[in-house]
Amino acid sequence: MSGSLFDRTLLGALYQQHHEELFRYAARFTGDADLAEDVVQEAFLRLSERPPAQTEAIRAWLFRAATTIAIDTHRTRRRRTALAEAGADRLPMAEQGPDPARSAERADLRRRVRTALEQLDARDRAVLLMREEGFAHREIAEAVGTTTKSVGTMIARALGKLARHLELTESDV
Amino acid sequence: MMNESNELTHIDAGDLVRLIDGELSLDDRAALDSHLSRCRDCVARREAVRGQASAIRELLRSADVTPPATPLRVAVAPVKTSAAVRWRAAAVVALVVAGAVAAPPVRAWIANVARAAWSSVTGGKNRPVSQFVPVEPGEAGAVSFVPVGSTFTISVPAPAPARVIVEAVEGNRVSVIGSRGQPVPGLVVLPSEVRFTQPSGGSGPDYFVRVPLTLQSINIVIGGRSLQTLRPVTAGERWTVPLGPDR
Numbered sequence: 001m002s003g004s005l006f007d008r009t010l011l012g013a014l015y016q017q018h019h020e021e022l023f024r025y026a027a028r029f030t031g032d033a034d035l036a037e038d039v040v041q042e043a044f045l046r047l048s049e050r051p052p053a054q055t056e057a058i059r060a061w062l063f064r065a066a067t068t069i070a071i072d073t074h075r076t077r078r079r080r081t082a083l084a085e086a087g088a089d090r091l092p093m094a095e096q097g098p099d100p101a102r103s104a105e106r107a108d109l110r111r112r113v114r115t116a117l118e119q120l121d122a123r124d125r126a127v128l129l130m131r132e133e134g135f136a137h138r139e140i141a142e143a144v145g146t147t148t149k150s151v152g153t154m155i156a157r158a159l160g161k162l163a164r165h166l167e168l169t170e171s172d173v
Numbered sequence: 174m175m176n177e178s179n180e181l182t183h184i185d186a187g188d189l190v191r192l193i194d195g196e197l198s199l200d201d202r203a204a205l206d207s208h209l210s211r212c213r214d215c216v217a218r219r220e221a222v223r224g225q226a227s228a229i230r231e232l233l234r235s236a237d238v239t240p241p242a243t244p245l246r247v248a249v250a251p252v253k254t255s256a257a258v259r260w261r262a263a264a265v266v267a268l269v270v271a272g273a274v275a276a277p278p279v280r281a282w283i284a285n286v287a288r289a290a291w292s293s294v295t296g297g298k299n300r301p302v303s304q305f306v307p308v309e310p311g312e313a314g315a316v317s318f319v320p321v322g323s324t325f326t327i328s329v330p331a332p333a334p335a336r337v338i339v340e341a342v343e344g345n346r347v348s349v350i351g352s353r354g355q356p357v358p359g360l361v362v363l364p365s366e367v368r369f370t371q372p373s374g375g376s377g378p379d380y381f382v383r384v385p386l387t388l389q390s391i392n393i394v395i396g397g398r399s400l401q402t403l404r405p406v407t408a409g410e411r412w413t414v415p416l417g418p419d420r
């Protein structure tokens with residue numbers, strides 16, 4: 001890439017390109033659509049303030065930033081939630097479906113998945129979810145601050161724990 | 174990593190994942206393959222991990238919520254001239270963000286604005302330290318600014334069912350507006366370029382770009398390819414350029 005970096009890239013286009021996948025990642029991580037939106041916006045704010053030197057690494061940079069933000073946000077929110085009592089089981093952005101039975105089923109599935117993800121340690125969860133986004137172990141390691149080799153171990157641990165919580169049996173897999 | 178000569182050591186769970194994910198070196202991979210060829214237990218464990226991973230992937234996908242159609246809400250990052258920043262010169266990029274008015278509750282520090290300036294910096298040696306490009310709302314939703322340099326680019330990321338109408342004007346400002354006088358969603362303004370990043374819309378929107386005679390050439394770029402170069406000579410000249418295959 002010759003000359004400039006960001007004059008060949010641009011925030012708007014990057015947002016267009018990445019906000020959906022970042023949102024998906026953040027929503028899975030936080031279990032909360034509003035929070036996930038904030039995470040995405042803050043990641044782009046950070047990008048605008050401290051753009052990385054290498055533009056080709058932007059996607060990984062964005063996910064790394066989102067991971068840091070999500071872990072921090074989640075930590076503070078957990079504290080708040082703990083105080084407020086986690087009773088209100090608010091669904092992340094419940095979708096209106098024409099079929100109430102299906103909607104309920106979907107809501108139930110979401111709750112199940114979210115509860116299972118919450119059982120994971122934040123870094124294990126980030127590792128597992130970044131793998132879902134197709135990142136290499138090296139990139140995942142950089143995002144959560146660990147060694148490339150331990151990423152495999154963390155993924156294995158996260159998969160095992162999720163499978164238990166989701167009660168995946170041999171017939172499911 | 175397990176030792177190939179040690180038949181009693183099974184492959185650890187992390188290595189199974191690394192194997193599945195193609196993260197092993199050739200040597201390590203060969204060692205594991207050799208073990209797998211002799212150990213049914215480990216083959217079964219590998220398949221179990223694969224199965225878990227794909228079942229979990231399915232569940233995650235079916236539990237996903239639809240991303241909101243929220244526009245970028247980043248607003249104004251002041252240009253930092255710190256030497257520590259690798260980005261040396263500053264060129265402000267203005268983003269015109271459509272629909273920001275409808276943004277849901279936002280954290281206080283993210284301003285809810287329809288027009289946001291974003292500082293980026295160029296690193297090239299040949300480039301002048303580019304100046305702040307103040308973008309002003311022009312008449313009736315138009316965006317107007319003084320371009321840098323004598324060459325200007327109008328671009329879209331990919332062919333689109335849209336046309337851009339370029340008109341040469343007196344003065345020194347470029348102005349951009351949508352077909353019916355409305356602001357253009359996803360318009361990105363660079364010091365010597367405007368980009369239409371959301372040229373969707375089946376009806377085929379038109380964009381009007383007025384270019385001053387101070388510019389020597391206007392490049393129309395579609396998906397990174399230069400399509401046409403316009404050279405305005407007299408005020409009032411007009412070009413209609415289709416941006417896609419359909420028009």
Ligand SMILES: [Zn+2]
Nearest residue numbers: 183184212215
């Ligand atoms: Zn074995």
